[in-house]
Amino acid sequence: TPLEHLEFHNLTYISYNGVAVAYDGTIDFESNWRPHLAELRHSGTNPTFRLTLTREADADRWQARIHVGGGSADGRMALETTANGAMQLSGELTPQDIELDSALSSFNLRSPVGGNGSGQTDLFAEGNSAGELVRSLHTHTKFSVNPAAVLRFDLNKAVNTGGKQHGGQTALQELSGQMDTQNTDQGMRVTYTNIKSRAGEYT
Numbered sequence: 001t002p003l004e005h006l007e008f009h010n011l012t013y014i015s016y017n018g019v020a021v022a023y024d025g026t027i028d029f030e031s032n033w034r035p036h037l038a039e040l041r042h043s044g045t046n047p048t049f050r051l052t053l054t055r056e057a058d059a060d061r062w063q064a065r066i067h068v069g070g071g072s073a074d075g076r077m078a079l080e081t082t083a084n085g086a087m088q089l090s091g092e093l094t095p096q097d098i099e100l101d102s103a104l105s106s107f108n109l110r111s112p113v114g115g116n117g118s119g120q121t122d123l124f125a126e127g128n129s130a131g132e133l134v135r136s137l138h139t140h141t142k143f144s145v146n147p148a149a150v151l152r153f154d155l156n157k158a159v160n161t162g163g164k165q166h167g168g169q170t171a172l173q174e175l176s177g178q179m180d181t182q183n184t185d186q187g188m189r190v191t192y193t194n195i196k197s198r199a200g201e202y203t
Helices: 100-105 130-136 155-160
Strands: 005-014 020-029 035-042 049-055 061-068 071-081 087-096 116-127 138-145 148-150 170-172 174-184 187-198
Touching: 061 087, 071 116, 116 130, 130 174
Parallel strands: none
Antiparallel strands: 005 020, 020 035, 035 049, 049 061, 061 071, 071 087, 087 116, 116 138, 138 174, 148 170, 174 187
């Protein structure tokens, strides 16, 4: 084991749009640089964001437990090595009862919507090193929020005043869509697609 224990503090990640988030964490390694137990946390918010990975025996599989936005996103991850020596990371997570505004504030972001969301997340990364895996990480999440609210925008007020006034909130009976994240050399890019919502008589 080249390194048995790694501990870091105030490790700063800068997203695609320039938002910086500082993390603390620890990693306990086994042979071949395989983490036995790893924890990543951002304790500057309430509730705290925490990611914990626990290896399944000697297999290249890990149980993942994520606490964010007062909810959870638990699942599994697996690492495979291709014939040409590249590593491929894949996994599935199940977000449950995550408060969106609180979750995004954990990453120093401001959410346009509020409500508790759930869904299904698939993730994939490929590279010849741990650094390349992190830089190539892509996630795809299908989510639903019932009920939800558009924060800082009142749709009825905007319609009734011809757009002259719109301060407030818009209650939504339902909200669903897809969110993709893609790490790049310039940070993480987040894309939303297939957004559908219903607010009273409006869809």
